Amino acid sequence: MRAFVVDAFTDTAFTGNPAGVVLLDSPAEESWMQSVAAELRHSETAFVVVAGPEGEPKPLRWFTPTTEVPLCGHGTLATAHVLGGDQRFDTRSGVLTCTALDDGWIEMDFPADRAEPVEPPEALAAGLPGVTVVETAQAATKVLVRAGSAAEVRAVRPDFAALATVPSRGVIVTAPGDRPGVDFVSRVFSPQVGIQEDPVTGSAHCTLATWWAAKLHRDPRSADFVGEQASARSGIVRMALRADRVGLRGRATTVLSGELHV
Structure with missing residues (x-):
């Protein structure tokens, strides 16, 4: 299966936040995804199921080296970048929409988290x-x-x-x-x-x-x-x-x- 390392929130390599991105044909075992994330050792690795009905949100999950997290911005940005910008993802935090902008940036629609x-x-x-x-x-x-x-x-x-x-x-x-x-x-x-x-x-x-x-x-x-x-x-x-x-x-x-x- 295809795997990537993407530096997110930057346009310069070796800055920003590196994320692993793994493209899946079908959902994977949680223990396997956790092992891959521990092996890659980035703050988060994203796992996205790219095969599925046309137009449906793609299942997306994120793992640190030790645990799954409910929301990850740089992992989502990295995944959208790999897949071409305009994407919809089905996640533990709901459906997240990513839009490629004319200036080369990607906008992600996330829930506000008020303190x-x-x-x-x-x-x-x-x-x-x-x-x-x-x-x-x-x-x-x-x-x-x-x-x-x-x-x-x-x-x-x-x-x-x-x-x-x-x-x-x-x-x-x-x-x-x-x-x-x-x-x-x-x-x-x-x-x-x-x-x-x-x-x-x-x-x-x-x-x-x-x-x-x-x-x-x-x-x-x-x-x-x-x-x-x-x-x-x-x-x-x-x-x-x-x-x-x-x-x-x-x-x-x-x-x-x-x-x-x-």
């Missing part, structure tokens, strides 16, 4: 040394932390053992942007699911877009944003907030293609 204010979990202070915790909020799968500055976001070196005890699938650290054209910066740490730092996280921006709309005094029903995920690989995510949906826009480039033999 509500919470008291910071005890492990955050130990897990994020040097970060001033200004605000904390809880989304469906991740804790969001507003840091004191973009410089703090860029500089933080987490204690992953401490972060792994935070009762969430991951921690988003964010602050207002520090360069022209960028509304906010972020980094995402998910040791709870086997990912110390996710280089560019599409699903996290479903929370970031809705959360920053209020902070930046944008219309929560219709607003556009540009986010920079400030990992070592870095990446840019454009967002279009539309009430309870978020249009995530990104580019992608294939760095490897071949055959999976087992």
